[in-house]
Amino acid sequence: MEGWPSDFVQIVAALVQNPYMGIVIVDKNGYVTVANDTYIHIVGKTRDEVIGKYIMDVTSNSQLPKILETGEVHIADYWPCNGHDLIVTRFPIYNKEGDLIGAVGKSLFLDLGDAKALAKKVADLEEELAFYRDAIKSVFSPKYCFDVIVGKSSKMARLKSMAEQVAQTGSTVLITGESGTGKELFAHSIHRSSPRAHYPFVRVNCAALPEHLLESELFGYEEGAFTGARKGGKPGKFELANKGTIFLDEIGDMPLPMQAKLLTVLQEREFERVGGTKPVRVDVRIIAATNCNLENLVEQGKFRADLYYRLNVVVLDIPPLRERLEDIPLLVQAILPRLNQRLNTNVTNVSSEAIQLLRKYHWPGNVRELENLLERAINLADLNNEKQLTAKHFPSLQKQNIENILIDKKGETLADAVEQLEKEMIRQVLKQTNYNKAQTAKLLGLHGSVLYRKLKKYNLG
Ligand SMILES: Nc1ncnc2c1ncn2[C@@H]1O[C@H](COP(=O)(O)OP(=O)(O)OP(=O)(O)O)[C@@H](O)[C@H]1O
Ligand SMILES: [Mg+2]
Structure with a gap:
């Protein structure tokens, strides 16, 4: 620019650098004096092809010569250039004598280049996410959630309706049984029918991990936290469960020092990664489960009382199967098709005698x-091409029945137990012989009159 000291041109050149706006200054003859990198990028040339060159040679649709000619000011003019959409403001420059000495063009990106591509990518991902959320929603549609839990006994019905209600709240739930x-x-179903259903359900088995691994498993670690720590660190289960539910399974087995850390998270909803310094905030719902009696563990000093009270907000105590034997037919009905599908078998019926047998067992494994x-019974039946499960397909139960009597009668006298066994044996043989007393006496090796006495005693006649 005529009369501009070269240092001044440098200063102006530095001042006009701006990643979002292309700026060009021409002298009164239309030759480029200053152009910032963004402008050079817009016109798609090199610096040497722009600085000192006539503006129409730089970009053939430039409006700057018109400004030099007319002294007009153009504000927010739409200007497509080299595949970019731009909004341009152009104005003339005058010296203090009022002579026109040049013109400036400032172009604002409408498309913002990479930002636009990025915005599109985000929009695409959001669309994809919405698609998968819908897909997940249809798979885990809430109405099916509690349906997978079979049980019409009053205990189960009450428990299910309580779980359904509590699912809607964010309350901490302790599941015992x-x-x-x-x-x-239950833990799954609560999550799936809660407002958090579209976010993660993360299970942690507190019994499976040694103490030092459990901490980084739960809270994650920073890069360099310990030898062998992964580059970039690793998020813990609490972070992964953000906005969703964390399921602390077997919580009764959590080591005491970890219990203290867990308590802090439950209180503050905040923790630090192992080797980290800044707190991480999370929004998670907590469901814990155990088959231990936590109250006993508290008494024995193996479980922190304060943590117990924190967890003990809503308790779902699942009754053992022996306390809801009336659910057995329904459970069998629900489990059989699942097993048939998995085992590729077709055993669809269960005799009422077999159901009776199942209803007599005490089910320590629920x-x-x-x-x-x-599963074992289906395999046995399938070997013989049988479509129906009968008592003989449950050999362990037939033996177990006697054990049951003994277990149920634990603490009673030997004479009581022997009587129970005697009664049960007579009952079974009676049934086997279709209540033929002579045959029953013979099979049991008893004299007829002895059998009659016993039938009377046990009220089996
Ligand atoms: N009410 C029910 N209806 C249908 N299936 C059930 C029911 N209860 C349990 N099951 C099935 O029984 C199996 C054991 O259930 P689950 O793993 O939830 O038990 P758990 O209480 O967590 O046991 P553990 O204390 O040993 O971990 C699973 O295959 C589950 O699907
Ligand atoms: Mg379990």
Whole structure:
């Protein structure tokens, strides 16, 4: 620019650098004096092809010569250039004598280049996410959630309706019950029918990990937290469960020092990664489960009382199967098709005698044990091409029945137990012989009159 000291041109050149706006200054003859990198990028040339060159040679649709000619000011003029959409403001420059000495063009990106591509990518991802959320929603549609939990006994019905209600709140839930009663099933169902259903359900088995691993598993670690720590660190289960539910399974087995850390998270909803310094905030719902009696553990000093009270907000105590034997036919009905599908078998019926047998057992392993026994029975039946399960397909139960009597009668005298056994044997043989007393006496090796006496005693006649 005529009369501009070269240092001044440099200063102006530095001043006009701006990643979002292309700026060009021409002298009164239309030669480029200053152009910032963004402008050079817009016109798609090199610096040497722009600086000192006539503006129409730089970009053939430039409006700057018109400004030099007319002294007009153009504000927010739409200007497509080199595939970009731009909004341009142009104005003339005058010296203090009022002579026109040049013109400036400032172009604002409408498309913002990479930002636009990025915005499109985000929009595409959001669309994809919405699609998958819908897909997940249809798979885990809430109305099916509690339906997978079979049970019409009053205990189960009450428990299910309580779980359905509590699912809607964000309350901490403690699920207790013997092994195999369905604690995990309940935890899943609560999450799936809660407002958090579209966010993660993350299970942590507190019993499976040694203490030092449990901490980084739960809270994650920063890069370099310990030898072997992964580059970039690793998020813990609490972070992964953000906005969703964390399921702390077997919480009764959590080591005491970890219990203290967990308590802090429950209180503050905030924690630090292992080796980290800044707190991480999370929004998670907590469901814990155990087959231990936590109150006893508290008394024994193995479980922190304060943590117990924190967890003990809503308690779902799942009754053992032996306390809801009336659910057995329904459970069998629900489990059989699942097993047939998995085993590729077609055993669809269960005799009423077999159901009676199942209803007499005391089920220490609860529903999981029922599933296992049914699987074994299906295999036995399938070997003989039988479509129906009968008592003979449950050999362990027939033996177990006697054990049951003994277990049920634990603490009673030997004479009591022997009587129970005697009664049960007579009852079974009677049934076997279709209540033929002579045959029963013969099979049991008893004299007829002895049998009659016993039938009377046990009220079996
Ligand atoms: N009410 C029920 N209806 C249908 N299936 C059930 C029911 N309860 C349990 N099950 C099935 O029994 C098995 C054991 O259930 P689950 O794993 O939830 O038990 P759990 O209480 O967590 O046991 P553990 O304490 O041993 O971990 C699973 O296959 C589950 O699907
Ligand atoms: Mg479990």
